[in-house]
Amino acid sequence: MTARAHTPESQDELLEYRLSLRLGPVHARQRLGIEREAEAKVFGPNHKTFHLENWALAPGFIRFCLQMSGLLRRGQNNSRHLTTTNNSFHVPDLPASFEGFRILHLTDLHVDMDEANLQSVIDQITPLEYDLCVLTGDYRRLTWGPVDEALDGMAKLRDAIRGDAYAVLGNHDSIRMVPGLEDMGYRLLMNEHSEIHRNGEILYLAGVDDAHFYKVHNLHRAGDNIPLAGISILLSHTPEIYREAAHAGYDIFLCGHTHGGQICLPGGFPVTLDSDCPRALGRGHWRMNGMQGYTSPGSGTSVINVRLNCPPEVTIHTLTRGPK
Numbered sequence: 001m002t003a004r005a006h007t008p009e010s011q012d013e014l015l016e017y018r019l020s021l022r023l024g025p026v027h028a029r030q031r032l033g034i035e036r037e038a039e040a041k042v043f044g045p046n047h048k049t050f051h052l053e054n055w056a057l058a059p060g061f062i063r064f065c066l067q068m069s070g071l072l073r074r075g076q077n078n079s080r081h082l083t084t085t086n087n088s089f090h091v092p093d094l095p096a097s098f099e100g101f102r103i104l105h106l107t108d109l110h111v112d113m114d115e116a117n118l119q120s121v122i123d124q125i126t127p128l129e130y131d132l133c134v135l136t137g138d139y140r141r142l143t144w145g146p147v148d149e150a151l152d153g154m155a156k157l158r159d160a161i162r163g164d165a166y167a168v169l170g171n172h173d174s175i176r177m178v179p180g181l182e183d184m185g186y187r188l189l190m191n192e193h194s195e196i197h198r199n200g201e202i203l204y205l206a207g208v209d210d211a212h213f214y215k216v217h218n219l220h221r222a223g224d225n226i227p228l229a230g231i232s233i234l235l236s237h238t239p240e241i242y243r244e245a246a247h248a249g250y251d252i253f254l255c256g257h258t259h260g261g262q263i264c265l266p267g268g269f270p271v272t273l274d275s276d277c278p279r280a281l282g283r284g285h286w287r288m289n290g291m292q293g294y295t296s297p298g299s300g301t302s303v304i305n306v307r308l309n310c311p312p313e314v315t316i317h318t319l320t321r322g323p324k
Contacts, residue, residue, distance in 0.1 A: 018179055023190050027209070027216065031175040034214050039144040075263070075306025080116050082124045082299060085313045087285055089252050089292050094231055094321045095201035104130040104161075105315040107237075107256025108298025110172065111153025113141040114305040117312075118153050121299045122160040124314050132196065133161045135186070136256045136296070137170025137210065137237030139177070151180045158184050166194065166205055170237035170257060171213035172302075189235060191218040193226055203319075206250070207235035212257060212275070217241060219248045239281045239295050246289035253293035254317070258282045260297025264309035 019028040104125065111118045140150035150173075158165065167186045169175065178188055187194065189207025196203040204226045208217035217236065226232050234250040238257040245253050260283040261270020273282040280286055286293045299312045 015176060015179070019175060022178065022182075023175075027190070028175070031209065031214060031216055034216075035144075035174055035176075038213070072306065075308050078307040079114065079301050079305050079312060080120045081311065082120050083311050083313045084124060084128065085296075085315045086318065087294055087315060088318045088320055089294075090320055090322060091231060091251060091292075092321055093229075094319055095198070095203065096321070097198035097201040098203050098231075098319055099321055101132070101198075101203070101319040102130040103233075103254075103317040103319070104128060104133040105136070105254055105294070105296055105317055106133065106157075106299055107136040107296045108138040108170070108259055108300050108302070109135070109153075109157070110141050110300035110302055111139055111157060112149035113300055113302070117300055117305060118156065121314065122157060124299075126160055128314070128316065130162075130316060132163065132205075133165040134205070134233075134235055134254060135165065135167040136235050136254055137168050138172040138256065138298070138300075138302070139170070139181075140172045140174070141302075143172050143213075144174075147174050147177045147180070151177060151184075154181060154186070155184050158186060166207065166235065168207040168235045168237055169210050171210050173210070189222070191216075191221040193222055193232075202230065204230045204232040205235070206232060208241070210237050211241045212238040219244055223248055223250065238275055239277045239293065240275055242277060242281060242288050242291070242293060246291040250291055252317075253291055254296075255293070256296045256298050258295055258297065259302060260295075260310045262297075262301060262307055262310055266309055268309050270310070 016028060016032065109121065139154050140147060165186050167188055182188055190209050193204055193206035196205055206222040208219060208222050211217035232250050233252040233254060234245050236253065236255045239255045242253060258273040258275050261273060264270045270282060273279065281295055283295050283297050294317065296315050297310055297313055299314055301307060
């Protein structure tokens with residue numbers, strides 16, 4: 001007797017079944033359905049959003065312009081020279097056991113975009129000291145198509161990350177990546193929260209699915225069971241839901257998506273942030289309605305592997321009860 005071959009149809013059915021068990025049937029159907037409907041479209045629903053990464057001519061056009069201006073090689077070199085940025089969150093009610101707690105924040109890696117950039121990220125984080133790693137989405141180069149190369153890159157990265165690694169998905173990521181990412185040791189927070197324990201005290205870490213394109217975030221489901229007095233950190237791919245998150249009572253908000261502009265004017269002024277939020281939230285530390293946030297410019301690149309006046313970074317956030 002020979003084993004029955006798995007057809008693409010049977011593999012899809014198995015994936016959908018596994019996702020429905022993991023996420024619930026409604027979330028799984030919704031995300032998969034939107035992905036199939038929107039695959040490779042340049043314009044989003046009702047033509048309200050524009051996805052430059054899905055325009056086939058975009059990389060060549062941008063590359064040509066940069067070559068003509070003599071900035072292409074410089075931009076490529078910039079994209080592979082990461083910095084480690086240190087940020088502190090001052091939380092007066094932080095449990096004493098979490099004083100000095102360090103969080104490595106990675107985002108917008110686009111690991112299948114440029115192998116040299118991925119290796120730079122690995123080299124940058126290898127000597128760092130941290131207690132927890134969080135990743136805030138966009139692991140794939142494109143917003144559609146195969147996920148295998150992205151998963152291969154994420155596996156290499158996971159080998160370099162010490163300890164627990166919590167992650168959320170971005171608008172470039174397919175929900176089809178969830179089983180593979182979890183199998184390699186990433187703990188996906190899909191409108192969920194997890195408890196981080198230290199010496200009998202707890203820090204609450206919540207995460208939502210993509211709020212930029214797919215609009216499948218659910219702050220209520222992620223945080224309803226977090227105690228009112230608990231200190232909570234929210235992972236979101238995009239800063240766009242800052243107002244919702246602040247009113248929901250989260251203490252700290254970590255995100256990416258904007259790339260800090262990626263290609264900026266002198267002085268770091270972004271040409272575009274591709275995000276429906278105030279420019280003050282486009283990069284770095286910010287405060288809004290009592291909530292502290294940090295928007296990382298990310299470690300990778302999108303559309304073309306260049307950065308100008310906007311260096312890529314990995315971020316170490318330190319939690320402290322001390323005065324600012």
